[in-house]
Amino acid sequence: MMAVSPDPLKAREDDIHLLATFIHRAGSKKLVPEVFIRVMESDEWTHWKNALGKEVQPKDFKEFVETDYPSGIGTDLDTLEALIAGNERAENLYTHATTGNRGNPTGSNQYQKKSGNPSNRSISTVTAGTTSTYALRKLSKESPEIHAEVLAGDLSPNAGMIKAGFRKKTVTVPIDVDSIARMILKQLSEKQRTELKSRI
Numbered sequence: 542m543m544a545v546s547p548d549p550l551k552a553r554e555d556d557i558h559l560l561a562t563f564i565h566r567a568g569s570k571k572l573v574p575e576v577f578i579r580v581m582e583s584d585e586w587t588h589w590k591n592a593l594g595k596e597v598q599p600k601d602f603k604e605f606v607e608t609d610y611p612s613g614i615g616t617d618l619d620t621l622e623a624l625i626a627g628n629e630r631a632e633n634l635y636t637h638a639t640t641g642n643r644g645n646p647t648g649s650n651q652y653q654k655k656s657g658n659p660s661n662r663s664i665s666t667v668t669a670g671t672t673s674t675y676a677l678r679k680l681s682k683e684s685p686e687i688h689a690e691v692l693a694g695d696l697s698p699n700a701g702m703i704k705a706g707f708r709k710k711t712v713t714v715p716i717d718v719d720s721i722a723r724m725i726l727k728q729l730s731e732k733q734r735t736e737l738k739s740r741i
Contacts, residue, residue, distance in 0.1 A: 550596065553589035554611075556580050559677060561610040564624060568694015574628035575673050577621075581634040602638040673698040679707060 560576045563569040580586050588598045591611035599605040599613065609615040618639065625631035676698035680688035684705040691701040702708035714724045725734060 548590060550588065550590040551594075553583075553585040554591055555678065556583075556585055556674070557589055557614065558592065558610070559674070561614040562692065564614055564616050564621070566692055566694075569692055570624055572673055572677075572698070573621075573624040574631040577625055577631050578628075578634060579674055581631075581638065676702045676708075680705060683707075 556576060556579055560573065560580055563572045563576060586599065586602070586605045588596070590596050593611055595612070597612045599608065603618060605613050606616055606618055606621055607613060614621075622632075622635060625635055677688065677691065680691060680698070680701050684701075684707075687696065687701045687705045690696045690704075691698055696704065699708065703710050710728075712724055712728055714720050725737065729737065
């Protein structure tokens, strides 16, 4: 049986949906800048296939922002600008888009093939890492209950990944004996401390 290749336009819907969701969900607004950056830098907002299977190509950025989901993100420019305020990268992309330019400020698309044909754009696969976008995608597919907790603002994306068992908890500690000792007492169970002692 031949494998069916994923539809790259349909794949773009994932980020559009996340952006629209985070904009309208109080506990998730802090995640807007990161997803906004991804949507803008990849040019996903210019052409995608929405949740209804319909291809969407907004005439401009304003139409993309103000059109209700699933054919836009259903907000207004002022609200979006306020949500990304303080993130210089997101602000630059917003300014570029609202001055009438499509695409990212560099004039190139990091997801575009060498042919330069816009119809040949491919979507980069997000590899395992620490980004919120990757965490939300994985939780949505493999741990919906914890994904819902993250969207509700009860957990951060990183805490959700740890709770789901997809990521190990990490700590940052200064390299000095007192700090390391306090970390061990606070973070490790008695069994873990005993095991650590046997290895030293």
